[in-house]
Amino acid sequence: MTLLEIHEPGETPLPHAGEGSPAVGIDLGTTNSVVAIAREGKPAALHDETGKAMVPSVVGYPSSGGVLVGDEARLLMPQEPRNVVASIKRLMGRGAADLHTVAGVLPYEIEPGSGETDMVKLRIAGKARSPVEISAEILKALRKRAEAALDKPVERAVITVPAYFDDAARTATRDAARVAGLEVLRLVNEPTAAALAYGLDKGSEGLYAVYDLGGGTFDFSLLRLEKGVFQVLATGGDTALGGDDFDRAIAERMLAERNKDGLGDQIDEAAVKSALALARHMKEQLSDRDQTSGRLELVGVPSFHALTRAEFDAMIADYVKRTLDIARHVLGDADMAPSEIQGVVLVGGSTRVPLVRAEVAKMIGKAPLTDIDPDEVVALGAALQAEALTGGGDTLLLDVTPLSLGLETMGGIVEKVVPRNTPIPVQLAQDFTTYQDGQTAMAIHVVQGEREMVADCRSLARFELLGIPPMTAGAARIRVSFAVDADGLLTVSAEERTTGVQQRIEVKPSYGLSHDDMADMLYDSLENAEADMTARLLTEAKVEGRRNLLALDAALAKDGALLDAAERAELDQGRARLEAAMAGEDRDEINAAADALETLSKPFAERRMDRGIREALAGKSVNELESRVGE
Numbered sequence: 001m002t003l004l005e006i007h008e009p010g011e012t013p014l015p016h017a018g019e020g021s022p023a024v025g026i027d028l029g030t031t032n033s034v035v036a037i038a039r040e041g042k043p044a045a046l047h048d049e050t051g052k053a054m055v056p057s058v059v060g061y062p063s064s065g066g067v068l069v070g071d072e073a074r075l076l077m078p079q080e081p082r083n084v085v086a087s088i089k090r091l092m093g094r095g096a097a098d099l100h101t102v103a104g105v106l107p108y109e110i111e112p113g114s115g116e117t118d119m120v121k122l123r124i125a126g127k128a129r130s131p132v133e134i135s136a137e138i139l140k141a142l143r144k145r146a147e148a149a150l151d152k153p154v155e156r157a158v159i160t161v162p163a164y165f166d167d168a169a170r171t172a173t174r175d176a177a178r179v180a181g182l183e184v185l186r187l188v189n190e191p192t193a194a195a196l197a198y199g200l201d202k203g204s205e206g207l208y209a210v211y212d213l214g215g216g217t218f219d220f221s222l223l224r225l226e227k228g229v230f231q232v233l234a235t236g237g238d239t240a241l242g243g244d245d246f247d248r249a250i251a252e253r254m255l256a257e258r259n260k261d262g263l264g265d266q267i268d269e270a271a272v273k274s275a276l277a278l279a280r281h282m283k284e285q286l287s288d289r290d291q292t293s294g295r296l297e298l299v300g301v302p303s304f305h306a307l308t309r310a311e312f313d314a315m316i317a318d319y320v321k322r323t324l325d326i327a328r329h330v331l332g333d334a335d336m337a338p339s340e341i342q343g344v345v346l347v348g349g350s351t352r353v354p355l356v357r358a359e360v361a362k363m364i365g366k367a368p369l370t371d372i373d374p375d376e377v378v379a380l381g382a383a384l385q386a387e388a389l390t391g392g393g394d395t396l397l398l399d400v401t402p403l404s405l406g407l408e409t410m411g412g413i414v415e416k417v418v419p420r421n422t423p424i425p426v427q428l429a430q431d432f433t434t435y436q437d438g439q440t441a442m443a444i445h446v447v448q449g450e451r452e453m454v455a456d457c458r459s460l461a462r463f464e465l466l467g468i469p470p471m472t473a474g475a476a477r478i479r480v481s482f483a484v485d486a487d488g489l490l491t492v493s494a495e496e497r498t499t500g501v502q503q504r505i506e507v508k509p510s511y512g513l514s515h516d517d518m519a520d521m522l523y524d525s526l527e528n529a530e531a532d533m534t535a536r537l538l539t540e541a542k543v544e545g546r547r548n549l550l551a552l553d554a555a556l557a558k559d560g561a562l563l564d565a566a567e568r569a570e571l572d573q574g575r576a577r578l579e580a581a582m583a584g585e586d587r588d589e590i591n592a593a594a595d596a597l598e599t600l601s602k603p604f605a606e607r608r609m610d611r612g613i614r615e616a617l618a619g620k621s622v623n624e625l626e627s628r629v630g631e
Contacts, residue, residue, distance in 0.1 A: 021152070021153060021154070021155050021156060022037060022146075022150055022152060022154055022156075023154075023156040023157060023158065023185060023386035023387070023389065023390045024036065024037050024046075024142075024143075024146045024154055024156075024157050024158075024382075024383060024386060025037070025038070025043070025157065025158050025159075025160075025193070025379050025380065025381065025382025025383030025384070025385065025386045026139065026142055026157050026158070026159045026160070026379060026382060027160050027190070027193075027376075027378040027379035027382060028057070028089065028135065028138065028139065028142075028159055028160065028161075028173065028176075029057055029089065029214055029215065029348075029378075030057060030087050030089040030090060030214050030215030030216030030217060030242060030243075030244065031056070031057055031086075031087065031214065031215030031216075031243060031244075031349055032054040032055060032056055032057055032215075032349065032375060033054070033055045033056075033057050033138055033142055034053050034054055034055070034142075034375065034376055034378070034379035035055075035142040035143075035145055035146050035157075035379060036376070036379040036380050036382065036383035037146065037149075037150065037383050037386075038380075038383040038384045038386065038387040039387070041384065041387070043197060043379075043380040043381070043383040043384050043387075044380075044383075045376045045379055045380065046145055046146055046149040046150075047149075048145060053373075053375070053376055054375055054376075055069065055070040055138065055141055055142060055145070056070045056071055056073070056074050056086075057086065057087070057088065057089065057138055057215075058070060058073040058074045058077070058084060058085070058086045059073050059084070059085050059088070059134050059137045059138060060072065060073030060074075060076040060077070060080070060083055060084040060085075061083045061084075061124050061125035061127075061129075062076055062080060062083060062125075063080060063083060063125065067137050069137050069138055069140075069141040070141060074086075074277075077273060077274075077277055078274065078277070081269065081270040081273040081274060082109065082124070082125075082269055082270060083124060083125045084273070085122060085124060085129075085134050086273075086276075087215055087216050087244055088131050088134045088135055088138075089131075089135070089215075089216055089217075090216040090217075090239075090240070090244070091119075091120055091122075091131040092131050092132070092135065092165075092168075092169045092172040092173060092176075093119060093131075093165075093166070093167075093168030093169035093170075093171065093172040094119065094120055094131070094168070094169070109122065109123045109124075109269060110122060110123070111123050111128040119131060119132070119168075119172065122134075131172060131176075132172050132175045132176045132179065133176075133179065135172075135173070135176035136176040136177075136179035136180045137180075139176055139177055139179075139180035139182060140180045140181070143157075143180055143181065143182060154182075155181065155182060155183055156182065156183045156185055156386070156390065157177065157182045157183070157184060157185065157382075157386065158184075158185050158186050158187075158188055158382045158383070158385045158386040158389065159173060159177060159182075159184055159187055159188075159382065160187070160188050160189070160190045160193045160378050160379070160381070160382050161173055161187050161188075161189060161190065162189070162190055162212075162214075162217040162219050162237060162239055163189040163190065163191055163192075163219040163221060163232075163235045163237055164217070164219060164235075164236075164237040164238065164239045165239065166448075167460070167489060167490060169239070170187055170489060171489070173187060174187070185386060185389045185390070186385065186389060188381070188382055188385055189219070189221070189232070189235070190212050190214075190219060190347065190378050191210035191212050191219045191220070191221035191223070191232070191235065191347065192210075192221065192223065192232055192381070193377075193378045193379075193380075193381030193382045193385065194210050194212065194345050194347040194377045194378050194381055195208055195210050195221070195223045195225065195345060195381070196381035196384055196385060197372065197377045197378070197380035197381035197384060198345050198369065198372055198377065198381075205225050205226050206224070206225060206226075206342040207222065207223075207224055207225075207233075207336070207340055207341055207342055208222075208223050208224075208225060208341065208342060208343050208344070208345060209221070209222050209223075209327070209341050209343075209344045209345070209364065210223065210344075210345045210347060211323070211327065211344055211345070211346055211347065211351065211360055211368065212237075212347035212348050212351075212378075213241075213242060213243065213323060213346075213347070213348045213350040213351050213356060214242050214243065214347075214348035214349065214350060215242045215243045215244050215348070215349065215350065216239075216240070216242040216243075216244050217237065217238070217239050217240075217241065217242050218237050218238045218241040218242055218322075218323050218326065219235065219236075219237035220235070220236050220237060220323070220326050220327040220330050221234070221235040221236075221330070222234045222235070222330055222331065222334050222336060222341075231423065232423070233334045233336075234330045234331075234333040234334040235330060236326045236327070236329050236330040236333070237326060238322065238323075238326060241319065241322060241323065242348070242350055243283070243348070243349060243350035243353075245316070245319050246279075246283055246312075246315075246316050246319065246350065246353070247276050247279040247280045247283060248276070248279070249279075249315040249316055249319075250279035250282055250283060250307065250312070250315065251272070251275035251276050251278075251279040253305075253307075253315065254275055254278070254279065254294075254296055254303070254305045255271070255275055257303070257305060258296070258298070258303050261303065270298075271298050271299075274296065274297070274298060275296060275298075278294045278295075278296050278305075281294060282294050282305075282307055283312070283353070284352075286307065286309050286312050286353075286354075287352045287353060287354060289309070290308060290309050291306065291307065291308040291309065292306070292307055293305060293306040293307070294307075309354065312355075313354075313355045316353070316355065317355070320355055320356055320359050321359075323356075324359060324360075324363050327363065328363075333420075338363060338364045338365055339365060341364055341366075343366070343368075343369045344360055344364050344366070344368040344369060345368070345369050345372075345377070346360070346368045346369065346370055346374050347374050347377055347378055348374055348375070348378075349374065349375050351368075351370075351374050352374065357370075401418055401419075401420055401422045401424055401426075401484060403420050403448050403449055403450065404416045404418060404419050404420045404448065404449065404450055405417060405418040405446070405447075405448055405460075405482055405484070405490065406418070406446075406447055406448075406457075407430075407432070407444060407445060407446060407447065407480060408445035408447060408454045409432070409543075410543045410547075411539040411540065411542060411543040412453055412454045412455060412539065413452065413453065413454070413539055413540060413543070414447055414449070414451065414452055414453060414454055414457055415430070415432075417429075417430050417480065417482045418482050418484060420450065422484075424484045424485070425483075425484060425485050426482075426483075426484050427481060427482065427483040427484075428481070428482050429479050429480065429481040429482070430479070430480055431477055431478065431479050431480075431497075432478045432479075432480060433473075433474050433475070433476050433477060433478065434468065434471065434473055434474065434475070434476045434478075436473050436550060437470075437471075437472055437473045437550075437554055438470040438471070439468060439470070439471075439473065439476070440466070440467070440468045440469070440470055441464055441465065441466045441467075441468060442464065442465045442468060442478055442494070443462065443463075443464050444462065444463050444464065444465060444480065444492065444494050444503075445459065445461075445462050446459075446460045446461045446462070446490075446492050447459055447460060448460050453539070460490070461492065463492075463494075463503055464503065465478060465494040465495075465496065465501065465502070465503045466501070466503070467496070467499070467501040468496050468499075468501065469496075469498070469499055473547070473550065473551065476496060476498070477496070477497040477498065478494055478495065478496050478497070479494070479495050479497055480492065480493070480494045481493045481494075481495075534587075537587055538585060538587045538590075541582075541587045541590040541591055541594070542582050542590060544594065545578055545581070545582045545590055545593070545594050546582070548578070548594055548597065548598070549575060549578065549579065552571070552575060552597070552601060555601075555604070555605075555608060556568075556571075559604075559607075559608050559611070562604065562607045562608065562611070563604060567603075567604070570600055571597075571600055571601060571604065574593075574596055574597040574600045574601070575597060577593045577596065577597070578590070578593040578594055578596075578597050580593075581593040
């Protein structure tokens with residue numbers, strides 16, 4: 001059985017770093033990134049020489065050579081748009097199908113053939129580059145800033161990720177840190193880090209919500225803060241929803257206006273990036289103004305575009321509504337009413353949009369908490385956790401699994417082993433058994449999701465447990481253990497209890513999966529709950545009926561001579577009735593036929609048992625039996 005090693009804050013072993021090496025907190029954001037350090041429980045973002053804490057998550061590969069990150073890369077975009085990448089976080093652990101488009105054109109040139117079975121790669125400056133490689137450049141820049149500010153090497157970090165990042169995206173984030181020369185002490189969910197920063201800063205306790213709307217992801221989490229323990233009660237989100245969608249809405253409007261004016265643009269990658277850059281600037285201006293305007297120049301032809309806040313609000317209303325729908329589902333999961341929430345912490349630059357703040361306040365019934373910079377709060381929380389893990393601290397983070405984890409059982413049914421919103425780290429186990437006589441192997445299929453049938457969930461991994469000793473169906477005891485570590489990464493092990501035969505697998509990322517699948521799982525489970533349960537119960541009835549038929553056939557083959565012709569005919573008729581019922585879709589009819597067959601076969605089972613006992617006692621004296629009982 002796999003044991004999960006858990007260390008309390010301050011006790012984590014640090015085999016790869018020198019004594020006294022500082023550990024930083026990093027918010028690797030979609031639009032901007034921040035690095036912070038905490039000393040004696042007081043976190044602070046690290047600034048550059050101009051006093052800026054945020055590093056734009058933009059990487060440029062100029063034709064002259066080298067790599068630019070942040071503002072320098074952003075300045076390169078108008079001159080060499082094809083050599084600049086922004087919002088790369090959206091592609092971490094993803095395939096080509098996950099790219100979003102603007103005006104029907106991909107904002108990146110995809111390396112041919114990439115993203116089919118592995119992570120997508122982009123062709124930048126004539127070279128194929130993965131999201132891991134590009135993200136590593138951002139992390140290198142943050143590490144360099146930290147080393148300059150602290151005047152010592154920085155080799156360790158706590159890095160934040162969206163709560164809804166799956167194994168593929170989390171593993172990609174770890175890989176990017178490794179490329180950047182950083183040891184990841186822990187991956188912390190962004191909402192949890194924000195609550196940590198806010199709670200310790202204000203000494204707050206009670207029930208809080210975290211509304212985290214970044215450039216490319218949205219998370220809503222409900223947390224209880226009490227005596228230094230931050231427990232996530234429920235979480236929900238969408239890893240393909242954020243401020244980038246607001247930018248695209250504005251960009252698409254501007255491109256449509258140019259087309260209407262007959263400018264005849266060729267909407268290619270460069271045009272898309274230029275439109276997005278102007279759209280982002282206009283969006284930011286509308287946070288403080290009622291109207292704005294901008295100049296968009298494509299292929300040497302300029303155009304001028306005006307936008308009012310009311311028009312912008314109408315353009316993004318559906319996106320904001322999607323975030324509120326997710327928030328309501330999370331509240332429902334935790335069986336909480338909005339009135340029970342003491343405060344809503346806003347995280348992410350997109351929460352500066354006035355419509356977002358107004359709609360959140362309307363839903364919760366109170367003004368959101370905004371006195372900590374929403375762009376820095378996640379990094380501050382990560383820095384506090386880094387200090388706790390390396391220097392000791394009295395704060396404990398209890399995150400949760402965003403979606404249920406389970407196994408496929410006979411009939412394609414999902415047996416959930418780790419329910420969604422289970423606090424992590426966690427190890428849970430469940431016993432299973434064999435379906436057929438003499439079965440010597442078991443296929444283990446690990447799935448994730450809330451639906452009742454495997455076909456409606458997401459496949460994570462498959463492996464086989466071999467070497468099971470041949471036994472009667474149901475006699476073997478296979479214990480399957482799920483271990484989810486503090487980073488949300490999963491290990492599954494299976495062991496046959498009588499022999500000790502076991503197999504173990506670390507769930508490896510499966511790239512190329514759609515972001516939308518992750519968020520849609522919860523919606524699908526709610527919309528199809530009744531139909532799913534009906535399908536599950538029907539399948540269970542058929543599986544149990546088939547098991548009964550197999551057991552009866554095995555018994556008849558071995559001991560059919562115990563029955564006379566009339567009894568055998570009656571059993572055959574009962575068997576036929578059950579098979580006919582199983583061919584239909586009436587669960588009650590299947591169960592009734594199975595019960596009837598069990599009643600018919602009971603005298604046969606009793607005779608088999610009697611004969612078995614007689615055979616076991618044959619040739620044994622009373623003294624021998626008494627001595628065995630004494631043992």
